[in-house]
Amino acid sequence: IVGPGNQYVAEAKRLVSGMVRIDMIAGPSEVLIVADKTAQSASVAADMLAQAEHDPLALPILITLDDRLAERVLQELERQLPLLSREEIARTSLVNRGVILVAGDIEEAIEAANTIAIEHLELMIADPWAQIPHIRHAGAIFLGHHTPEAAGDYIAGPNHVLPTMGTARFASALGVETFLKKSSIISYSEAALEGDGEHIQRLARLEGLDAHAASVAVRLTK
Incomplete structure (x- = not known):
């Protein structure tokens, strides 16, 4: 049994997991955006809202290296929220679960991202590829200013059924190997x-x- 769902789907999968194989028990949708001064506040806010509109328990996080960007993102969130058909859900998520942090440097931001082990990690920074070797825990990584998480949801290619709630520390995205099982073969002379x-x-x-x-x-x- 594979695929995402609400808390009732997650509980049903947990109950049968000893009798059949499941992919994972997925929690509410999550995004962590690492953004520097090259990021556009409108894009950052839009990507936070794209997660927030999923569920009141969704987790939208921004870690920025620029406190002025943090202020502009707050303004953009308030500007864009009323434009959403799911404004109430998104606002509840932001109020109860949304986080904006200011890091001292990119190393501190990436260290925090690894600690959180987020489902979706966006690197909206000048040189995102340079940080790939330093990222150890993330379900999916979105690089650059033109790679919204929604692209991964719908058309980019990699599976968007991803580990949540910190399980990216030891789990991976749904893939072909999820549907396969293996046997060991031993032969001694x-x-x-x-x-x-x-x-x-x-x-x-x-x-x-x-x-x-x-x-x-x-x-x-x-």
Whole structure:
């Protein structure tokens, strides 16, 4: 069972996860935008609202290197909110969950982003590609001023079913491998078993599993 949904879908997936395989238990939509002085406040605000309109529990975060940009984004949010058909939902998300932080430098901003491990990470900075080696935890990364998160939702290509709630620290996007399972194949020759046999037997005896050790010894007895 794969794909996103509301809290009821998430709970249903959790309940059956021991009987069937699921992709992940996804929480409310999230975006973290790292923006420097080259970013346009209107674009930053629009991308925050694009997440906020999903759900009152959506998480829109801005980390900027420019306190003046932070002020302009606040103004843009107030200007753009009344234009939305889902204004009430978006406003609730912003009021209850929205965050704007000012970082001292790009290193501090990226460190914070890695700690949060966000679903959608936007780098609206002068040289976003330079930061790719430093990003360890994010569901999807959107680079530059012309890459809105909505492009990833609808047409860019990579799957937009992504880990949320910090699970990007250990989980990845939905992909082909989600639908596959694998089996291990092991084949020893007589010489190979002779080479490893003593190690296998010793480990088995350390665990008190004599039959494990004997299953090797019986094959090595001449």
